[in-house]
Amino acid sequence: MHAIRTVLAMLLVTSPAWAAGLDTQEAQIVAHVKRMTPDALKLLERSVLVNSGTLNPAGVREVGALFGSEFEALGFKTRWVEMPAEMKRAGHLVAERVGDKGKRVLLIGHLDTVFEKDSPVPPWQSDGKRVRGQGVSDMKGGDVIILLALKALNEAGALQGRTVRAVFTGDEERVGHPAERARAALIDAAKQSDVALAFEGATKDEQGRDAGTIGRRASGGWHLQVTARTGHSAGVFGRDGYGAVYEAARVLNAFREQLIEPDLTFNAATLVAGTSARWDDGESQGQAFGKTNVIPRDAQVRGDLRYLTAEQGAKALERMQAIVEQALPGTRSRISFSENYPPMAPTPGNLKLLEAYSAASADAGLGAIVPFPPGQRGAGDVQFVAPFVDSLDGLGAAGGGAHTPDEWLDISSIERGAIRAALLIYRLTR
Numbered sequence: 001m002h003a004i005r006t007v008l009a010m011l012l013v014t015s016p017a018w019a020a021g022l023d024t025q026e027a028q029i030v031a032h033v034k035r036m037t038p039d040a041l042k043l044l045e046r047s048v049l050v051n052s053g054t055l056n057p058a059g060v061r062e063v064g065a066l067f068g069s070e071f072e073a074l075g076f077k078t079r080w081v082e083m084p085a086e087m088k089r090a091g092h093l094v095a096e097r098v099g100d101k102g103k104r105v106l107l108i109g110h111l112d113t114v115f116e117k118d119s120p121v122p123p124w125q126s127d128g129k130r131v132r133g134q135g136v137s138d139m140k141g142g143d144v145i146i147l148l149a150l151k152a153l154n155e156a157g158a159l160q161g162r163t164v165r166a167v168f169t170g171d172e173e174r175v176g177h178p179a180e181r182a183r184a185a186l187i188d189a190a191k192q193s194d195v196a197l198a199f200e201g202a203t204k205d206e207q208g209r210d211a212g213t214i215g216r217r218a219s220g221g222w223h224l225q226v227t228a229r230t231g232h233s234a235g236v237f238g239r240d241g242y243g244a245v246y247e248a249a250r251v252l253n254a255f256r257e258q259l260i261e262p263d264l265t266f267n268a269a270t271l272v273a274g275t276s277a278r279w280d281d282g283e284s285q286g287q288a289f290g291k292t293n294v295i296p297r298d299a300q301v302r303g304d305l306r307y308l309t310a311e312q313g314a315k316a317l318e319r320m321q322a323i324v325e326q327a328l329p330g331t332r333s334r335i336s337f338s339e340n341y342p343p344m345a346p347t348p349g350n351l352k353l354l355e356a357y358s359a360a361s362a363d364a365g366l367g368a369i370v371p372f373p374p375g376q377r378g379a380g381d382v383q384f385v386a387p388f389v390d391s392l393d394g395l396g397a398a399g400g401g402a403h404t405p406d407e408w409l410d411i412s413s414i415e416r417g418a419i420r421a422a423l424l425i426y427r428l429t430r
């Protein structure tokens with residue numbers, strides 16, 4: 001096959017660059033994408049005009065129904081996965097086509113955006129090259145790329161007998177609690193797949209090269225609670241011990257001096273301390289009472305923790321725990337941890353997937369794609385499936401300003417993204 005491609009490439013030097021590394025059917029798929037892109041842009045506009053803030057379940061469902069009917073038209077079976085009422089989330093769209101040939105592919109999108117109904121940001125403002133608006137690149141653009149790629153593959157008859165699943169979650173921007181319940185359908189789909197492709201925004205690395213995401217750091221939190229003997233301030237450092245504030249400071253300073261390493265961060269975010277200290281997680285607010293002539297009894301510190309691999313996370317927890325245990329006289333510290341997003345470690349399998357994506361892109365004349373530095377990307381849904389299947393993220397639209405009023409989309413990235421994705425899915429499912 002490789003030899004044939006090389007010969008073809010030599011024969012086709014005078015034809016358009018995009019055709020250089022593609023076989024006949026692949027070239028046809030690319031042509032379908034190009035022909036169908038204007039319709040995809042209309043679908044994008046329709047989807048963006050429906051507000052689907054995470055906390056607007058009706059809007060999320062409406063966008064789900066819109067994309068759902070597109071999947072149905074391509075021969076997919078769709079269903080809506082409901083969440084329990086107390087979770088206050090809309091649920092998810094799942095679409096499936098089941099066959100018996102090639103790798104089983106999972107495609108991940110999300111229906112919600114960070115812009116709630118009362119958002120002053122206009123949903124859609126286009127100058128023909130760029131669109132600004134609510135969720136245009138994060139990630140309705142990515143959702144539309146998925147559908148455009150599948151449409152082109154379907155048109156070429158390339159989905160026959162293939163297994164493709166898509167899960168568009170309704171609460172990516174604010175995952176419902178508990179996360180195990182909120183992500184059960186996504187994880188279940190991953191367990192029935194061989195590879196997962198996620199269509200969050202495309203990125204560039206520092207040199208401006210197109211980059212794919214083969215790793216994303218876990219994100220979690222920690223909570224340090226210090227209790228100390230109290231007494232007159234004159235007795236501090238002596239029989240009454242050091243007090244809760246010095247103990248909290250000792251712990252934090254030891255974290256900073258001993259734990260810093262690449263891809264690991266542990267931001268200390270809030271600290272309340274005094275004779276009494278209270279913190280309300282729901283309100284993200286604290287209260288303290290104390291006097292300068294009293295040794296403080298309570299301290300509470302909250303922070304986050306991000307790490308690239310399960311091993312790195314486990315080692316960090318162990319070392320933080322060991323530091324906490326060396327309490328100053330008259331004090332006692334406890335630390336607890338939680339994990340919100342598991343790590344997507346940059347595994348050899350993920351790298352192989354990126355190489356296949358890069359080859360598809362290069363063969364279509366769209367250039368190579370390099371790995372994005374994993375430590376620099378925030379958390380995303382792909383992390384829930386990465387422990388089960390080889391995964392790649394960042395196949396979505398190009399743009400910027402995600403989560404801000406200036407969010408924008410590079411319109412040409414829809415066609416480009418769909419060509420790359422369609423070729424990758426085609427090759428994975430042969």
Ligand SMILES: [Zn+2]
Binds near residue numbers: 110138172200
């Ligand atoms: Zn997103």
